[in-house]
Amino acid sequence: MASELGLPPPAKGPPATPTTIAAISYDLLCEIFLLLPSLPSLVRAALACRTFLNAVRSSPAFRRRFRALHPPQLLGFFGEPRRAPVPPFVPLRSRSDPDLAAAVRGSDFFLTRLPEDSGDSTLGWKLQSFHGGYVVLVKDATHQIAAYNPVTQALHLLPRPPEEILFSDSLEAHIVFSEEDQRVFRVVCVQHQSTRLRAPACVAVFSTATREWQVFPWVETSPPPPPPPPPRDFIKFYPGTQLNGFVYWKHTSRPYVLVLNTATVQFSRLDLPPFLGQISSTRFRLGQTKDGMLCMVAIDLSDAERGTLHVWFWTADDDGVEKWVLGDTFLLTTFVDATKDDPTVHIEAVIDGFVYLSTKYDEHTDEHTESLLSLCLETAKLNKLFGDSTYVSPAHPYIMAWPPSLVCHKEDSQTMVTGESVADAAPVGTKETSSVHASASPSYKFD
Template sequence: MEIETPPPPPVAAAVAAAAAISSVLGDDDLLREILLRLGLPTSLLRAALVCRRWLRHASDPAFIRRFRALHPPRLLGAYLSTSAGPAPRLRFLPIRPVPELAAAARRAGAFFDAFKGSAASVYDSRSGRLLVTTFDDRHDSTRQICGPLSPAGDTAVVPPPPPPPPIQLTNDDECLIYHYGEFLPDDDDGRSYFCVVMGYSELQTTVYLYELQDMSWVVRASAAAQLPLLPPRSRVMLFDNAKFYMLSATNKILVCDFPSSSISVMELPNGVLNKHSGCIMLSRGDGSGIFLVHVKESQLQIFHCGKDSDNPGNWFLVDYICLRQVCANLDMTTWPSVDGQSASVKICAVGDNARFVFLEMFGAVVFLDVTSRQADKVYQLTPEDKELVSVRPLMLIWPPVFPPMKEGYDQKESSTQAQTAA
């Protein structure tokens, strides 16, 4: 008769488990590989709180670069603005929510509750921050940089954009028109943003780059060229902290390189025309140039122009998506036919590296994950919404804000690691 071996005492089993865990987590190479597979920056931040050693590995710049390459910045949701009533209506739409990010999504959704009584417009969104303008009952405006994902809901009031700079015209009959673009930097102290002011006439184009430093506007760079351009048809602009791109009404892209103080013109890809508002959007390329997303009828095209390309208009078609196919799961039978209805499909927003696209399709807002080819209808416009004004994606804060290292932070490290892993 086989005699069963009694289980080890609970204390002995716990000690053995802790020793086994420590043998794995005590290996720096294995620990980095484990941290690398956490998937979300929020998980990485929680892991960094275990001890100094974990914090040192998680916050190492080389590790952060590997983590970002494996897990691109995560989209939490989008702020959707419609022209309902006398003031724009703003709401937050979580995109493909996961339980771990539920608290962050709730904070983002409830953030504008504190602005009750004021109309709010989101001008830009970068790395978990928003550039917001609020209007009170007297229509007085206030500029604010907000951190909706911060537990405290950080908000800093900033000055309005600078007045247009004086630009010397060639003759008294020349008419000068100004165009503004406001952009948040990738990372800053929470009180900075850029303003690009372009003055253009029939004979010249001048661009100024302003940066808000210590609550004062400072001219960071400027450029001018004898390039006559027509006013833009829509807000199709892109700023990557070094270059400013703007689509003109002449189906060309103005490129202002601030480090070299030069202005040039880039042609659109072959066969691409700016036929209506919302058919073209530009996307940042994380240091690899820019992307151009174009929608025509039921086809979505994505082009890329490399940063170091000898020909600044050397576009390459890198992706081609049939909207009819990817949107087949969205109850297409209730929608008009996509083919031949080019003005009924508009681009509302795009992610960096053209990883995702928000589309307005026949009265609905659709999120399209370009990589997975999956589409979700995230909002159905109602008669009360009147018209869709803007869609501003909200990304998780990147890089994560790690706590400062403190002396004694790694005391009892082995037991803490074992308890956390368990």
């Protein structure tokens, strides 16, 4: 119409400025990343470009929110056979999550970076503990300790522990990370002695900062025995459980838990309900809720026809006194098929609000079948992880830790802002080459 009237065409406005990924704020990117289905998916997305990586690394609050919205990232289970050079691993298969499958494929769950044992093949590496994505193992023949992250393939080989704590097979090793920097850690080794009336324990600590062992004096950890002491009540503890900077050992026949504060290297005791005194390790586990609260799960078989699973929480009452408070109770028929012969339920682990249970049928025959379940303490949702005959108890869940490459340390802040390098962030499904850390000299420090 304007051309027909002889008027000039309307002037065109300036071209729109193209929107780039750099124009999206870190806060908005983090909101988008919260919608991703799993931790491996977040790792893959964060490593797509420096902007994505900086957004994730810049916000500790985002890490807390992501963990709160997503369950622990289970990648599979390590077995514990009697004779094997390295513990076998059974991966969790998920066709619905290709990033999870890529994380499993790209990890070294065969533990190939561990030094080989040139002697007896039955004297291999024995599982000790799991924490922060690391598997801690001890070599049977030499007592050498290795801390290995199968996902990042970071391997730390420690010098042989001091002779003071190597006199029996009850040595335990637990890895403790610095709150400020996961690249700095300590390995706490604990040795228990077992006698009828006493339970002394010794602690040795190896620090990556000093590359030395520090041995602490032997201390008595047992309360006075009730009079008269049982004739064969030898003091003994089940393997320890590490939670929030503490290690807990359940006594095999008395209703208490021995507690080690790994920061102060001080022992204390935590009483249990009396009927938990002689409960076996397969029917009792300590763990923590989704919010980090200490909890315990136990199987009560006092009623043979209606066995139950109880959940307690360590919390304060109305007077501010901390004690065990009974939470949920589940019938064992919730987890087993009552139509099958000789069903049993074992508690494998309690991790971040999830109870991992193994079920078994016809245990005393050569044709028994086993499966693995997870129970969410928050929602009471039951999930079958492995079908019959594909899982063998006992085994240890391997939980993928938050990758160090997605955490900004103080010395990394300048790199994050300028985007100079993301070399430490290996994509999911690829191998990260890490140097093997070992002590330059086997010098020990005794205090």
